[in-house]
Amino acid sequence: MTDSPRDARRLRVLAAMSGGVDSAVAAARAAEAGHDVTGVHLALSANPKSFRTGARGCCTVEDSRDARRAADVIGIPFYVWDLADRFREDVVDDFVAEYAAGRTPNPCLRCNEKIKFAALLDKAIALGFDAVCTGHYATVVINDDGTRELHRASDAAKDQSYVLGVLDERQLAHAMFPLGDTLTTKDEIRAEAERRDLAVAKKPDSHDICFIADGDTQGFLAKHLGSAEGEILDEDGTSLGTHSGAFGFTIGQRKGLRIGTPADDGKPRYVLDISPVNNTVTVGPVEALDVTALTAIKPRWCGTPPTGRATYTAQLRAHGEDVPVTAELVDGELLVEFDGEPVRGIAPGQAVVLYDGTRVVGSATIATTQRARAGAGAGAGSGAGSHGQA
The missing domain is CATH 2.40.30.10 (Translation factors)
Structure with missing residues (x-):
């Protein structure tokens, strides 16, 4: 059985909203399915820039405002949570240390493991939420015995299960991915956002590493490592x-x-x-x-x-x-x-x-x-x- 928002009981859901189109549509679908949804934007940068550099990044003041506007249109409460210190320690510092040791890390996996489905999830559960909802393209399946499995998205071209492979069974029990079990192209997701009057419908996707806004990884590392x-x-x-x-x-x-x-x-x-x-x-x-x-x-x-x-x-x-x-x-x-x-x-x-x-x-x-x-x-x-x- 697929764990889609429409199949589940009414849940208290915390929707992580980056300010992009995928997380906005995911939050909207969860709310439309009848869940009690609250939106939250994670402030992950200690000194966020006001505007994005091209189509890169997802942690700017502009992104926070875009997420808030989307939550207002959906009609759900919205908050900004400051996890900048935790993000720096668990993701940015780890990224720098790995490169210094001659290794090539993947910060997206580390963020999912340590931030979105650890720090954020733990706080959500402490506040009485049942699930954390994100705009990732992956699917959670509930077996007859109640155990859960993580599967690839229905659309293999958009599948993001690779960066979610760090989630354990406890985290999967509180994960919701409303976009994962629908065969919709990115253009169709944008069209859905436009039908829902979400201003992020035409917003460019974020690329590269979110905390390196200009995409210059070597320059970023040189600044930290000399x-x-x-x-x-x-x-x-x-x-x-x-x-x-x-x-x-x-x-x-x-x-x-x-x-x-x-x-x-x-x-x-x-x-x-x-x-x-x-x-x-x-x-x-x-x-x-x-x-x-x-x-x-x-x-x-x-x-x-x-x-x-x-x-x-x-x-x-x-x-x-x-x-x-x-x-x-x-x-x-x-x-x-x-x-x-x-x-x-x-x-x-x-x-x-x-x-x-x-x-x-x-x-x-x-x-x-x-x-x-x-x-x-x-x-x-x-x-x-x-x-x-x-």
């Missing part, structure tokens, strides 16, 4: 040039390397390994990025943890394709082997999310990778290079 010149090396350890901070790179990166010496074969080079210990970046050919297996830590399960070896599909990026894998939980670590072709450009710090059909089994943070080609990167063959230490 500049530290280091060497760019080839696979043999030969210096090819310098950089101003290893944190400015990620595994699989091709652009922005600024290497003066061309490769012998004339082909592009890619970042193979990042070592924060000696502040070096190793580059090489694209085939050296092929990964056959990985180890992931800090697993979180959307229900009962799996036992033994089993086959799944795995998603490794927010908009990545499914790949067939065999996975097993050993001593608290998730061991994942790719059953088909090797996968390229996997960076420690990213999340691997396992699926059984459309059901989200759980997620874990990639710690190490095993390369297909011997000698490719510092951790090739062993999966335990300097970049993968966690």
Whole structure:
């Protein structure tokens, strides 16, 4: 049975309203289904800008005002909750620390885990709310025994279950995603918002990282971590040039390397390994990025943890394709082997999310990778290079 607002009993629902069209329509649908809905905008920035920079960001004063206007049109109470300190500690500081350690984090997963379905949910439950409603495209299914499962959205093109793979069964019990079980395009969502007289109907989507409004991730990291010149090396350890901070790179990166010496074969080079210990970046050919297996830590399960070896599909990026894998939980670590072709450009710090059909089994943070080609990167063959230490 699908847990849509229309199927459930009347609930007290706290609708997280970012100021965008998806969360506004989700709140409107929850209210239309007969729930007692209250809107809340999360103030996540200590010094929010008045206006958005282009179509980026979602934490400005303008966004707060857009959310309030949408709540007024829907006819629900509205509040602004200041979670800036918690957001800085759990998301922004974590983001900076991960890059400093040579890893590539996903702040959206961390925000869902620590803010929207932890800090916000805990406060909501303490105030007597039954559920937190968001504009994510995913589906919660209630089984006959009352347990809940997280599934992909009905429209695979808009599915956001990857960034929700950190939710456990308790959090799923209080999660509501009114947009997830309807086959509607984004244009249709905007048309629905317009029919509901919501001014956000034509508002551009937010992109990139919400707390980096101008999209300059490298500049943001340089501001927090400073500049530290280091060497760019080839696979043999030969210096090819310098950089101003290893944190400015990620595994699989091709652009922005600024290497003066061309490769012998004339082909592009890619970042193979990042070592924060000696502040070096190793580059090489694209085939050296092929990964056959990985180890992931800090697993979180959307229900009962799996036992033994089993086959799944795995998603490794927010908009990545499914790949067939065999996975097993050993001593608290998730061991994942790719059953088909090797996968390229996997960076420690990213999340691997396992699926059984459309059901989200759980997620874990990639710690190490095993390369297909011997000698490719510092951790090739062993999966335990300097970049993968966690």
